[in-house]
Amino acid sequence: MLKPNIFKFEVNSIKGEAVSLEQYAGKVLLIVNTASGCGFTPQIKDLETLYKKYQHLGFEILAFPSNDFGNQEQLEGAGIAEFCSVNFQTTFPLFDKIHVKGINCHPLYKFLSNKSLNGVTNMAPKWNFHKYLINKKGEYVDYFLTITDPKSKKITNKIEQLLAEKTTF
Numbered sequence: 001m002l003k004p005n006i007f008k009f010e011v012n013s014i015k016g017e018a019v020s021l022e023q024y025a026g027k028v029l030l031i032v033n034t035a036s037g038c039g040f041t042p043q044i045k046d047l048e049t050l051y052k053k054y055q056h057l058g059f060e061i062l063a064f065p066s067n068d069f070g071n072q073e074q075l076e077g078a079g080i081a082e083f084c085s086v087n088f089q090t091t092f093p094l095f096d097k098i099h100v101k102g103i104n105c106h107p108l109y110k111f112l113s114n115k116s117l118n119g120v121t122n123m124a125p126k127w128n129f130h131k132y133l134i135n136k137k138g139e140y141v142d143y144f145l146t147i148t149d150p151k152s153k154k155i156t157n158k159i160e161q162l163l164a165e166k167t168t169f
Contacts, residue, residue, distance in 0.1 A: 004119045005138030009108045012096035014081045021138070027058045028162040029134035031112065033066045033100045035073035036083045038128040044088040046150040051092040057163045061092035066100045069127050073097060100125050112140065133158055136167040
């Protein structure tokens, strides 16, 4: 039986272009809700370091700016992209600002937050920089709370394990 996966979802890039998450099939993903005005915003630098370390092995970080916590993402589209590029020299994909909780929650985050949809656990983001780990088949594997450093062994060990797995579709 096929496990639920994220490939059915479509999101918008930071430039507003539609992106099917199916294009990430075969890659290990770390999905993160970000904000430019948060005390945890320096994690963007650590995310970029992580991205550069593993990208050539089939790893992607998908960053989704959100203003759902503490009104800490007041920028929009090009402003978010510029902030990340100028301050952190980001090269990982940035997506359009979305809601990651509540009644207007984006369908991707509804999936990530709800065990009845993802088949793993109920865990909605509690704050900015909540991280979800997705395997090469697009299946939910694990989550990491905001306080978990993106470069921590807890995260890098799991990424390395998933990158090493042989996957057939």
